[in-house]
Amino acid sequence: MDKEYDIIVVGAGIGGLGAAGLLAKAGKKVLLLEKKKNVGGRAATFRKDGVVRSIGQHAVLKRLRYEELLKELGVKPKRALFRDILMSYEGGFKSMDEIFPLVQMRAEEDSTKMREILSSPVDLEALDDISGAQWLKENISSQFLIDLFEMAGAIVCTVPRLEELAASAVYETIQLLMKSMSMWIPSNGMQELLEEIVDKIKENGGTVRTGTTVQSVLIENNKVTGVLVEKESEEVIEGDFGEIINISAPTVILAVPVWDIFKVIPEEKFPESFVKKVHHLTLRTANLGLTALTPKPVYEGKKFFMVNFPSIKLPGSIFVPTNVAPGLAPEGKHIFESSIICNYEELVKDGQLRYQLLEEMKKDLNAWFPNWDKDAYWISTYFHYEEPKHTPGRSGKHRPGIKAPGIDGLYFVGDCYASRALPGLECAADSAMMCVKELLGVLPLERVRI
Template sequence: MDLTMSKQQFDVIIIGAGLGGLTSGALLANQGVKVLMLEQHSVVGGCASSFRRKKFVFDSAVHLIGGLEEGGIPYEILNELKIQNNLEICQLSSMYTIQVGKEKIELPKNIEILEQFLISISPSDEEAIIDTLQEIKEIGSSLLTMKLTKRSHGLIMAIQNLSIKQYLADRFINAKIEFIFLSLFPYIGAVPEQIPAPFYMATFMSYNGGGYYVKGSSQALSNALKTSFERGGGQILMRRRVEEILYRDNKIVGVRDHKGNEYEAPHVISNMDVRKTLLSMIDQKNLPSALVKEVKEVIPSISGIILYVAIENDGWERNLPHETFIFPNYKNHQSCNAYNPLDSDSKPWLTVSCTTHIDPSLAPEGHSIISILAPCEEKVIEQIREEKGKEFIEERFWELLDFYIPGLRERAVFYEMATPRTVERYTGNGNGAIYGWKKSIDQQMKIESISRLLIPGLHIVGHWSKYGHGVFGAMNGGRLLATVLKEAISSQISPVS
């Protein structure tokens, strides 16, 4: 029992040391707020963590980060916390590469260059390209900064019920331009006809300044935030699973961990699965019935199969960019959004990351590491795993990679596969959801409603929150919440997130 710790009164308790929790915690702690963070894992970072196998270091999930250019929101957060100079941040020479069959399109490193690049592909679409990018910039930027002008608010209202596919429909003479605009959807998980146009624009603009990678893996970023958090006076307990959020006399009063320790605070931030937070950690009789209803009805995102591979270099690896999106065709519809090992015709999109191009220290000399992700439905994959074994899924996945990336298998010296069950075990995300809630038009109001209905003193960050997902979304959400909470604590008001 942590008797000394459990008797302390904190201003804020944070459940989970993902990027959202680390960011809000570090910002609050460095402003004099008394913060305790509890993390069930042995390392911080959540999806922004890494692991070692033999002499190889793999990022769990994060390979490309937006907003680390000077003036970008994550950059400014790191700068405010005085840890930006402690990290070796590298901008990639290109954003990512699109591959369809044998065709490869290397997208330029930022959106300003993208405009001329797209015009060079289709000069007849010049006016439509310029107008579309301008509107995306205006809407996306205002949503990221939460600074809406009368004009941007009007633009958002006009398209809020359109999917990004509908928004872009019939704008371009050359269909390839639309395809390129839509090619970022693997970072959202839903397909273009499902994704709300404003949300897609915000995600698009989070890479306005290009793609970046932090040397030492994404763990280096998470560790730096942890260092800042502790330097500001924040306290963190590792391998501590929170089992209950304490609610007494109609208010949040703290949490209880799996060892029976109770920690007191009037504000609790959850950086974990909202469903587990609200349906398992707090007595539902203390929650608005409308909130419970919304949480039970909202659908989580897809999960993923992830193959972590180490290869021996012979020059072949030079053909793999830092980040590649492989698509089966130019259609991008629902059929490519869920891999099924039992269906040999199942050809999903893939993300292929080769981080040793930018950071050779992640593998021994003469080797490269590659991570491949395919979207999948958790129930389908785990039923196959139970009935046929993990080895069956691995072999079928290798067959898919033989089709998409010939030459990879024979160069592999090590590999390890994660299925949705693995994702849930290490992240706590139910169903192995890799993007939090499914970001679809029919769910956007419900996700917003969950945020409004939270009981005073309870707050959500990370990719289950209303702020979006990915490194940019998690850090930006953590920053926005920290601002609101600091003001509330200073004035002794308990806001609803």
């Protein structure tokens, strides 16, 4: 690792990897730093005993920003495609292809009005300040349609209720629903795809260092000068610290959650208005879920379920990824995943509530898929944060832009920042391209077909 670079990227999630990859491709001397041993952030996966493990589902929507980023990077993923999305409907499930004709029959006037709204100019910044519930009630009367949008908004934006979701995010979600909802997952897990991006960075002269913690971003006279990093100690000793190194660069991109900004840069370096904006965004969404390995698939077919769990009245999802990509587990074994969307602050300190919700969730799963857990080799549970909540006053215009105010050479990338793209994977990819365009004026084009 050299001591001087053109650009240092802090954080190797989707946004950080994308920005570093594009900048290295453009000929910049780039250093990408990641505190964990693996790249990928919340999208990271790992293989244990032949099974690809992940935290929640990370499917990629076709023809959107993440695919665009991969094309720009020259990465051609091995894709496992599916498009059969089922939703809760009158105690059972119906596919989106079945539901849309029902919408036409049961809410023809409202669905026509929504199409008119979606095809007309809309002031999204105004919609950042009102709830999805208010906006929908002002425009449509069909509870059937409102329930449909609430469930879709919960899955896409990881916000459980329309009252909590900004109208602008609901608008973007409905736009997604109106398009083809074909999706894919990497055939051998997300990590293989992420490592391909790392390889592209290195092929283009970039440097990637994992297990390396940035202690602070160095700033002199309101200009970035580099970072102080701590290399992970070779020996694991409690209370031990690694070597501190000063690395110089005139540009630093923070690809970290918005609540981590002030861990590496003191608040007083920023304008007061920016500090208030960041503190206002600390409310987080979360996923509470389970993963199981079973001897046979819980259900057949390449299906993804968006559901309301009746026992806990929370939205969530159900997926058997090995029905789509058998290589994610050893032959004859199958992965089953299910999770609910919830509020991080309500559950982070309440293990008993998390346990109760999971038990109720299992009851609903048993009602839909009797004995789904019978003979399971193992069942593991997880709880993790997603991103700042897309609530009124916290979405769109209320998020920090790509360029930091008051500090030359400091930029931001990730699903916490300026992009309106949904869901989070798309937002992170879009912000990476926005940042590189801000720095270079153009994107370094060399596309491959996916």
